[in-house]
Amino acid sequence: MPQLNSGGGDDLGANDEMISFKDEGEQDEKIQENAFTEGDLADLKSSLVNESEINQNSNAAVVRRGQQDEQRVYAEKHREHLDEGPKHQDGGMYKAPSYSGYPFLMLPDPYLPNGPVSPSANKVSVVQQPHGMHPLTSLLPYSNEHFNPSPPHLPTDMSQKPGVHRHQSQDLASFYPLPPGGVGQIPPSMSWQSQPVYPLSSCGFRQPYSSSLPSSSSYSRFSHSLMLGPSGMHPTGIPHPAIVPPSGKQEHDQFDRNMYAKPHSEPKREREPKKPVIKKPLNAFMLYMKEMRAKVIAECTLKESAAINQILGRRWHALTREEQAKYYELARKERQLHMQLYPSWSARDNYGKRKRRKRDKQQDSTTDNSLDCS
DNA sequence: CAACCTTTGAAGGGT
DNA sequence: ACCCTTCAAAGGTTG
Numbered sequence: 001m002p003q004l005n006s007g008g009g010d011d012l013g014a015n016d017e018m019i020s021f022k023d024e025g026e027q028d029e030k031i032q033e034n035a036f037t038e039g040d041l042a043d044l045k046s047s048l049v050n051e052s053e054i055n056q057n058s059n060a061a062v063v064r065r066g067q068q069d070e071q072r073v074y075a076e077k078h079r080e081h082l083d084e085g086p087k088h089q090d091g092g093m094y095k096a097p098s099y100s101g102y103p104f105l106m107l108p109d110p111y112l113p114n115g116p117v118s119p120s121a122n123k124v125s126v127v128q129q130p131h132g133m134h135p136l137t138s139l140l141p142y143s144n145e146h147f148n149p150s151p152p153h154l155p156t157d158m159s160q161k162p163g164v165h166r167h168q169s170q171d172l173a174s175f176y177p178l179p180p181g182g183v184g185q186i187p188p189s190m191s192w193q194s195q196p197v198y199p200l201s202s203c204g205f206r207q208p209y210s211s212s213l214p215s216s217s218s219y220s221r222f223s224h225s226l227m228l229g230p231s232g233m234h235p236t237g238i239p240h241p242a243i244v245p246p247s248g249k250q251e252h253d254q255f256d257r258n259m260y261a262k263p264h265s266e267p268k269r270e271r272e273p274k275k276p277v278i279k280k281p282l283n284a285f286m287l288y289m290k291e292m293r294a295k296v297i298a299e300c301t302l303k304e305s306a307a308i309n310q311i312l313g314r315r316w317h318a319l320t321r322e323e324q325a326k327y328y329e330l331a332r333k334e335r336q337l338h339m340q341l342y343p344s345w346s347a348r349d350n351y352g353k354r355k356r357r358k359r360d361k362q363q364d365s366t367t368d369n370s371l372d373c374s
Numbered sequence: 375c376a377a378c379c380t381t382t383g384a385a386g387g388g389t
Numbered sequence: 390a391c392c393c394t395t396c397a398a399a400g401g402t403t404g
Contacts, residue, residue, distance in 0.1 A: 201384080271403065280397045285382035305399040306380040313381040328383095347385045351395060 277353060278345050281338040284327035285316055 282290065289312050296308050296315075316324070338345070 067385090280384075280395095282397060283383040286397055289381075293399075304379080304401050305400080306378085309379085309381040309399080331383080348387085348397070351386090352398085353396085374389070 008088055172284065277350060278342050282331060284324065284331040285313075287330050287334070288312065288316055288319075288324075288327045296321040 289309065292312055292315065293305075293308055296311050297303065300308070300311065302308050302311075
């Protein structure tokens, strides 16, 4: 549905965000939607709004800053989509998908671990982490603080931006380690050992409840699960989140701690790591789900993902543009990052890896009300 | 134990 | 340009 302007192509769906908001008379819808879980939403929203406000302010600054440069480019391409301008003027986010700093170009603050209070960071923090986890940790993917910097020759621009601050390059690496070979070979030093960006364990969400994340996890989307490591996994040895062992679901922690660590360290495992699977970057909604799932679970005491996802789907629609925009932007960044790291990767690569046949999902679209917990 | 369920969005291929 | 399919997360459920 989003292929509104199909063009999206070249730049990672710049339009995505607009699309979702588009038509649908969301205004009304939102209002109605709110009804279903007022409590939850109110809560949710309040948290979002508060922070978002902050974000907006700071964000504006950032945008302003960054926009001068790259936005220029970006804007040019997507101006059409943004024509709604007026509305978003202060919304912040929408002023041109200010990609103000995309990783390699200008690592946006969000990606900077110690970065000064980065506005963008706030942006992300929009969603409060119920469990003390910094939102960024969950939203910002591909990052690893420990990730080793030995600056690999990054694909595309990375290397060409000498001007980039040093930590940037490091962070860079941390976001998305080098792709193995075409997509892949991760130099030993580069292995995702430190942190995943993509989920590692299925229990990810549950564990977070009980602990606070080490600061180091701050950038990984899955940091919680990672850090805690379902099994106290050591940070090192964790492959890049986007990369998953072919056979297994990344969720199983068995997952390869060795996969990448192995190359240079423990030779014990015989299992040869066939080539790792690089997963698709998460879209806005997926990012939202990841972040909010725990909250919903806590609030609703639900466990089934299917049910939770339904709730999240509704909540997603209930979000304001700005709120959603945050996720769209994050998703876009992820996509860009992913693209830079795995230039040759195609979504098609993973086709057939999962034998799913959605078969008839069409049928009863019973509009249950069971969506709101409580 | 793999696939299903459930959501939205992105991407790719086909027409 | 539009439509359809697949995958992304996730964890309980089902066959």
